[in-house]
Amino acid sequence: MQWRNTKSAYGVVGIALHWLVALTVVGMFALGLWMVELSYYDPWYRQAPAIHKAVGILLFLLVIGRLLWRWANPSPLVEGGRLERWTAHAVHRSLYALLFALMVSGYLISTADGSPIDVFGWFQVPAILSDLPNQEDVAGAIHMWLAWAVILLSAGHALAALKHHFINRDGTLRRMLRPGNDGSPRNEGEGS
């Protein structure tokens, strides 16, 4: 089992982190859209936001862990032309940046009155910044726009992976699915 990344392939940890974050982000987006429409007498009216907040905190820790792992490992080289590689890096960085901004904005909604965020009763994250003017409203609007930005950018990221797979026929998507897979032999010796 290949745990760590190499210059040409992802290890198990990198792949697991990628898909866990991807699933969580999509799930949180759906949960967020759904929960704000719940009526007061819906059994999920209280549960859904509590889950959304708790998962958000855990996701924050997960993305921190993912970044640390990324920095402690080589990153497999991006395939494609110069512009494509530049765009890919820009999208990856933007996704991380938007995701952090998204999570911080969500945190600022719930902690606007100084209340902590409870994570499934395991621990609480205290409020750091509260009582800014209309904090919960401003943070709420930002949270919604950032959520859409993250989802749209993720969709672009996914489409690009499919384009690599079906049009360029390179190993970009495959190596994010199988640990130690360094992609198609066609790309060997191509360099970066």
Add this chain to the structure above:
Amino acid sequence: MITRKLSAALLAGAIAAPVTALPLIAQAAEYEFDIEGQHAFIEWRIQHLGYSWLYGRFNDFEGSFEYEDGQIEDASVEVTIDMASLDSNHAERDKHLREKDFFYVKEYPEATFKSTGIESTDDGFVINGDLTMRGVTKSIEIEAEKVGEGEDPWGGYRAGFHGTTTLTLKDFGIDYDLGPAATEAEVTLSVEGIRQ
């Protein structure tokens, strides 16, 4: 006692006509709500599921009244509330209350109340007036009483009133289902004015 005077120019609505027929009488004193020292409160409460009372307030508002002791029926009052300043001590709830389901403050940032007439009752008086909130103007009645008036220790003159009214949420376009016990909210205005 202070001489009884009548407000000539500034009374609105039904009582305006007879009053303007007496042009020789001086105006009633004008008071502004004490916002700077914040001796003015607009609080509300609503039932939660029928099991308890939920309290909230509006933090930012202004208002004034015209009033002379003993002539309450000639008094008048105006209030303007910044609806975004609502505060129920829970950020997520406050956020929801400002949205379209409730006060829709982006579209209707202010609520105003203007008295149209005041009637004395056995235990105080009733202020009739128009409340404009969330785009709806409705005639309401506020049961009120004077708490007290007199000179303050800093060279001013103050008068304070306390009034309550009950509003039906649906009347103002709020039909979010909070349950049968929570279709009405009680609103309390407890204000002190400084004579100008």
